[in-house]
Amino acid sequence: MADDVKRMADLLKSGATMLSDICPECGSPLFRIKGEVFCAKCNKPVVYARATGPTATISPGNSFESLEQTLVGKISETNEFLKTEKDLEKLQAYSNLVFGWLSTLEKLRKVKDSFREA
Ligand SMILES: [Zn+2]
Structure with a gap:
């Protein structure tokens, strides 16, 4: 299993929710865990500007x-x-x-x- 897929599975197992937003860097689905948005593929928290980010239209x-x-x-x-x-x-x-x-x-x-x- 690819690392990012394994990480996604681990995130979901630890109670993360998959978001409808995608990572601005790699386009993978983002996860919310403990109030933090995390990209499983980049393996790092993602901070995106709400005003210009993918969530601007979904508010x-x-x-x-x-x-x-x-x-x-x-x-x-x-x-x-x-x-x-x-x-x-x-x-x-x-x-x-x-x-x-x-x-x-x-x-x-x-x-x-x-x-x-x-
Ligand atoms: Zn990413």
Whole structure:
């Protein structure tokens, strides 16, 4: 097995995720491990400029921001319903919704942090 293929396998085994980005030097798929972007072929961490790099067009940060705003908006809208709603079944349904949104927000923020670390 070629060294780079073996390294890719090792990276994946140690919990790395394969990114959709490619290495600006050799064109191999990049891996994210422990907040670092790593090229298995070059066998070194890759630091690429976000503004000009391959991620410029795929900007997960922006979609996360907008999803986060939507969720926060939904939660505050639901809060208004909760204030006036007396029907227990509806209240239950609303709180389930809010709970779901809150856990989504929590996960979202973790994912956003992992992007920021890079
Ligand atoms: Zn490379």
